[in-house]
Amino acid sequence: MNNLPQTLAQWLTHLERLHPSEIELGLDRVRQVAQRLNLIHFDAKLVLVGGTNGKGTTCAMLESILLQAGYKVGVYCSPHLIRYTERVRINRQELTEQAHCQSFLDIEKGRGDIALTYFEFGTLSALNLLKQANLDVVLLEVGLGGRLDATNIVEPDVSVVTTVDIDHVDWLGDNREDVGFEKAGIYRKGKPAICGDLTPPQSLIKHVSDIGANLVLAKQDYTFELASDSWQWQNSEQKFAALPLINMPIQNAATALACLHALQLNAPEDAIVKGLADAQLAGRMQVWQTSPKVILDVAHNPQSAQYLAQQLVQYRAQGIKCLAVVGMLKDKDIAATMAHFCDTFSHWYLADLQGPRGAKAEELKQHLPAQANVNEYGSVVEAYQQALTDSESKSVVIVFGSFYTVADIIALDNKG
Template identity: 30%
Template structure:
């Protein structure tokens, strides 16, 4: 099979969460353990960092991977979902897994996979672990797909666990209270393995403390040791000053990932680096600065407050739940513009009414839908928008929506494109 034939085969054979949702989620680790055993347990052959959270886990994963790579470590990175190509999910030193490796993995294990019938995600976790082991990475940064406790990635024994923001998402699977959701995320906390909590939240702190005590794991809340003193967006960069409470010092950083929501992520990253160095890693201050400043260039990350054009200013972001959109709106308030245009599409299993209630009434809206089965119909989204006094056009395909807005707006306007990872993935200019 060619690469495209291989990907088509996997989509046809295996349930894919981003296409069909909850039905693709396997509520146990049995298949993943079976796959790993079949492959010779590759997850035991490299060091790792495990990262969970509702929002921020992707950015945090890329920050840490960029820093480790800048420090000279051969660094694996596993994330999901992908935006343009499946190969984005599995990287070493910023380079996606070669298509030939994907083809050979499926060919070598086709009979086994057809017999086991794992999910698409379970299959891809096995592929990533085998590739990292075969390429002898020094360390791999592993992002949880969904939840933590029952996520397929939760078969590793990492050097460090990191948990970012906890907010409402996938409540039909993870629970409908913050403590319940935190309990699922806390499932990545392992025996005698330190865990960093990037964002302190009163509602969830006891869940993490209790789980850490059970596992005899040292727990660190990043905000106990680090504090943002000042920050400002400057063009396509974020400039910030951070104080270290323990050393009573203030250091300046420049981040290639912008948006105010990155502030919480960066505190967790700095605390994680501190712990890794205590464990024997050799990560210099220069590597930290470089990894944060050049994170997008080093890792190839897309879709995080990404500037697609300057005049008019057009930004896309993969934020897709209530908490993420709230942070996006906060970032938008810090941008100067004449008129705001929002091109939005959502998947149908989100708290769409909750999100629409937050959106500015004075913006111009274009409602679209991503090219995935879970996408909410654009016409239905328009109707929901109207019930929240949001007026706008329906243009289903996102690139046609972008062309429509560009033809009508002025160069001093701001265009925001988002609402779903899959809307962003469909953007031609990405």
């Protein structure tokens, strides 16, 4: 234990060097360490949230509602945008770097000679911090897939799959049935198994039946309906008729309410209304500035791109010019993602993303129509600054394509 890291930055460098692979799916190693440190079972109600898109917003809305109802709530989410400390929230507050350092030391002592990936080590540390906080409810966001993700070592009271779409093809498969099976791996026998996807894969439904979990399906066991200035949610026992419109997908809000009902916790309707209205999450339809309007969104796959495109229709209808600043990872489905924006943007500012997974601007351009107005840049910051220069006061600049893309803009403005 000599020469251990002292600062958070040093610890994160240490984590990156512990294991030869960035990702190694499987639970044996991480479960062994968790058992040594008593991190499998929690006194708090525990919710495991997986899905292709919508995990972060579903957790954020649940967190906000539960806090309004007076509960102590902890959240573990990933990836972070700017600070590693974003990954663990206690009552919506980040913990200090020193708290993370101490928790990393606990895991380092407990792991012995077991090699852990960066994500596995971070997940164990998050569980350690959440367990120490004496919480009422813990919300864990799955990292990748579900069945073999490090978060799946715990025993949840409720498991949620928000949506199922194709992403992380190398790890999860290239069709919704394969992906659905991996996502369904977080469900447990005899426990609520919520699925917010509107057309759930048969593989997910079959797995729930095979293990004897209690399936709760959107459109079947609960419904939601959008009105002009509100929306409503109901199941066989409850109905909320005038819920506030929010800057997050209503489908995910409905999933959050289904989870809340399954937890069987007391949350008055006013706490639900206030919680939904107060929910927030960086990088999800986030208005970053107003003149010109800049919107940051981490949409990076076809399903999330489709939702983003739908939200931008209002600007086209008003004749407002929309400019796109885009950087993506090359292992994403770039063609299908970009296809949702064929008629959305008057100009594209395409950026290279750095690192081995980053796509070049010229690669992105190949997936746009020949007649599109396109400029290519060596960095997200260069692309963004040129888009601002070219924009008018009533223009809307949309920054999307990756967590890394959005993070670059937040970091730029934080420096300024």
